Amino acid sequence: MSNKYSMTENEMQKKSVEYRKKILTYIYGANAGHTGGSLSCIDILNVLYNHVLNVSPENFRSPDRDRYIQSKGHTVEALYVVLADKGFFPEDDLKTMCRYKSHYIGHPTRKVNGIEQNTGALGHGLPLAVGNAIAAKMDDKTFRVFSLLGDGELPEGSNWEAALTAAHYKLDNLCAILDYNKLQISGTTAEVCNTEPIDKKFESFGWTVKHVNGHDFNALIKTFDELPFEKGKPSLIIAHTVKGKGVSYMENQISWHHGVPGQKQYEEALAELDKG
Numbered sequence: 001m002s003n004k005y006s007m008t009e010n011e012m013q014k015k016s017v018e019y020r021k022k023i024l025t026y027i028y029g030a031n032a033g034h035t036g037g038s039l040s041c042i043d044i045l046n047v048l049y050n051h052v053l054n055v056s057p058e059n060f061r062s063p064d065r066d067r068y069i070q071s072k073g074h075t076v077e078a079l080y081v082v083l084a085d086k087g088f089f090p091e092d093d094l095k096t097m098c099r100y101k102s103h104y105i106g107h108p109t110r111k112v113n114g115i116e117q118n119t120g121a122l123g124h125g126l127p128l129a130v131g132n133a134i135a136a137k138m139d140d141k142t143f144r145v146f147s148l149l150g151d152g153e154l155p156e157g158s159n160w161e162a163a164l165t166a167a168h169y170k171l172d173n174l175c176a177i178l179d180y181n182k183l184q185i186s187g188t189t190a191e192v193c194n195t196e197p198i199d200k201k202f203e204s205f206g207w208t209v210k211h212v213n214g215h216d217f218n219a220l221i222k223t224f225d226e227l228p229f230e231k232g233k234p235s236l237i238i239a240h241t242v243k244g245k246g247v248s249y250m251e252n253q254i255s256w257h258h259g260v261p262g263q264k265q266y267e268e269a270l271a272e273l274d275k276g
């Protein structure tokens with residue numbers, strides 16, 4: 001790992017265990033949430049917020065900050081625990097998650113400090129990210145724009161308009177990350193609406209694409225370090241992940257898309273995460 005990073009791989013791993021436990025704790029407390037997809041994308045968010053993004057509570061109002069737009073908005077619990085860890089709001093706020101009058105609802109809203117855009121209706125994040133990246137080019141700004149997509153959301157037509165537009169405007173300041181866990185709400189992505197071959201499709205739209213293990217910190221960092229993959233082209237990172245990662249009884253199980261653990265399951269999950 002290069003010296004530029006403040007955390008070792010081991011520290012990043014520990015951080016992700018902490019994040020996973022918090023995701024489960026707040027979902028358990030709220031009795032609601034998208035458990036499987038939050039556990040699948042949390043290592044990517046760990047790397048983004050702790051190594052990649054130039055964004056912090058101090059610069060969040062600066063026009064020069066990097067933009068992170070979470071298009072798979074339903075896994076906002078992963079984003080909440082990372083934003084709390086980075087100091088965007090007190091972690092105790094998350095105890096109000098999904099309660100009456102709380103801003104910490106089941107999808108991202110700009111009422112929460114640190115959240116760039118309201119998302120949750122699938123297919124909106126990438127178009128918003130493209131708009132932000134075009135704005136950066138028009139204003140001669142060097143900030144970068146990142147958007148996390150779910151593979152189950154890819155069939156939304158707006159993604160493909162955005163993909164086309166990103167290549168047309170040569171948005172090499174834009175990086176989409178696909179949380180490629182191959183499951184969505186009601187089945188496998190292949191069964192519900194097959195979008196394969198995803199890499200070839202994006203390449204044919206004018207993007208440069210790289211595959212990476214979405215739970216391997218060093219591989220993720222190396223891939224993000226290589227951005228833009230090609231000058232004048234938008235970049236797509238296909239991050240191979242496991243839905244429910246870290247809790248064996250949740251891994252690759254469709255029922256954990258928005259399953260909420262009961263007390264015994266919650267305790268079992270935490271014990272497994274602690275064991276490593």
Ligand SMILES: Cc1ncc(C[n+]2csc(CCOP(=O)(O)OP(=O)(O)O)c2C)c(N)n1
Nearest residue numbers: 037074120121122150151152153183184185
């Ligand atoms: C426009 C729209 N249609 C349907 C839904 C309902 N929905 C919520 S999550 C989801 C599946 C998303 O799958 P994926 O993007 O792969 O997320 P992950 O498996 O990573 O959690 C669906 C269809 C929605 N939020 N928005």
